[in-house]
Amino acid sequence: AQSVSQHxxxxxxxxxxxxxxxxxxxxxxxxxxxxxxxxxxxxLQLLLKYFSGDPLVKGIKxxxxxxxxxxxxxxxxxxxxxxxxxxxxxxxVRMDTGRRALTFGSGTRLQVQP
Amino acid sequence: DVKxxxxxxxxxxxxxxxxxxxxxxxxDHENMFWYRQDPGLGLRLIYFSYxxxxxxxxxxPEGYSVSRxxxxxxxxxxxxxxxxxxxxxxxxxxxDRVHGYTFGSGTRLTVV
Numbered sequence: 001a002q003s004v005s006q007h008x009x010x011x012x013x014x015x016x017x018x019x020x021x022x023x024x025x026x027x028x029x030x031x032x033x034x035x036x037x038x039x040x041x042x043x044l045q046l047l048l049k050y051f052s053g054d055p056l057v058k059g060i061k062x063x064x065x066x067x068x069x070x071x072x073x074x075x076x077x078x079x080x081x082x083x084x085x086x087x088x089x090x091x092x093v094r095m096d097t098g099r100r101a102l103t104f105g106s107g108t109r110l111q112v113q114p
Numbered sequence: 115d116v117k118x119x120x121x122x123x124x125x126x127x128x129x130x131x132x133x134x135x136x137x138x139x140x141x142d143h144e145n146m147f148w149y150r151q152d153p154g155l156g157l158r159l160i161y162f163s164y165x166x167x168x169x170x171x172x173x174x175p176e177g178y179s180v181s182r183x184x185x186x187x188x189x190x191x192x193x194x195x196x197x198x199x200x201x202x203x204x205x206x207x208x209x210d211r212v213h214g215y216t217f218g219s220g221t222r223l224t225v226v
Contacts, residue, residue: 009154034214044204044217090156100145100164100208101172102215106156 002027004093006105013081014113021076021108023091030096033074035065036104039087047089050074061085086112117141118218120205126224133192135221137205143216144209146188148172148180151202151220160203163188195225 005024013019025031035047048059055067065076074091088109092102121136139146145164149157149172159172161180169180177199181189188207192199202222206215 004156006156036214036217043219044206044215046214049214092157099170101147101159101162103159103173104149104157106154 002093002095002097002103004091004103004105006089006091006108008108009106010109010111012111012113015083016080017112019076019078019081019085019110021089021091021110023074023076023105025072025074025091025093025095025103027072027093027095032094033065033067034092034094034102035059035063035074035076036090036092037087038090038107044090047076081110081112083112083114086110118205118207118216120203120218120221122221123219124222124224126226127192127195129196129225131192131195131225133195133223133225135190135192135203135205135223137188137190137218138186139188139207139216140186141207141209141216142185143207144185145207146182147206147208147215148178148188148190149204149206150174151204157204160190192223195223197225199223200225 003026033050036044038044050057050067058064090107091105118139147162148160163169163182179191204220205218208215
């Protein structure tokens with residue numbers, strides 16, 4: 001079965017540090033890729049998405065992600081994190097199998113210390 | 115803004131009860147989804163629907179059913195609640211493949 005892996009379960013950073021969260025998927029066909037964020041006590045929100053074209057996509061709040069097809073990866077990055085980035089981050093993939101639903105990774109909890 | 119509203123934020127039910135979780139969206143979206151969110155497991159798809167009266171099983175449908183009698187409403191039903199169904203339940207909707215999901219705030223269900 002197709003799957004999405006987020007290997008970093010809990011990341012602790014100091015403010016101004018750089019962030020990279022890994023996301024890998026196991027599917028050889030065409031994919032649409034998403035990153036969602038869930039701030040404490042809030043609902044999930046879309047950070048960014050990739051459908052086609054430039055593999056480097058920019059999202060809200062200074063986040064970006066790079067799609068590397070050969071590595072089946074879609075890692076999330078931010079050059080300098082802030083305390084307000086403390087949240088849980090989920091990678092999600094839609095595969096061209098005909099199913100319209102997203103498959104989510106297990107999530108990465110980011111804690112930014114002031 | 116699209117709103118996805120889940121009727122209850124917190125629910126406590128007894129083992130064996132039949133439980134209804136309601137979800138309503140206000141932007142005429144065709145697609146609606148139910149996920150459960152558990153620590154360390156992320157979001158797992160229970161059921162989804164592309165249209166009224168249409169439903170498809172997700173990855174973990176056992177012990178659940180759904181109903182979509184109207185386009186804006188998608189209900190999740192726990193036929194006989196069990197303690198292993200204690201979880202956060204998230205409803206989402208989408209218009210098409212391009213625009214990702216809009217999520218509700220979730221219902222935290224505890225089965226005792």
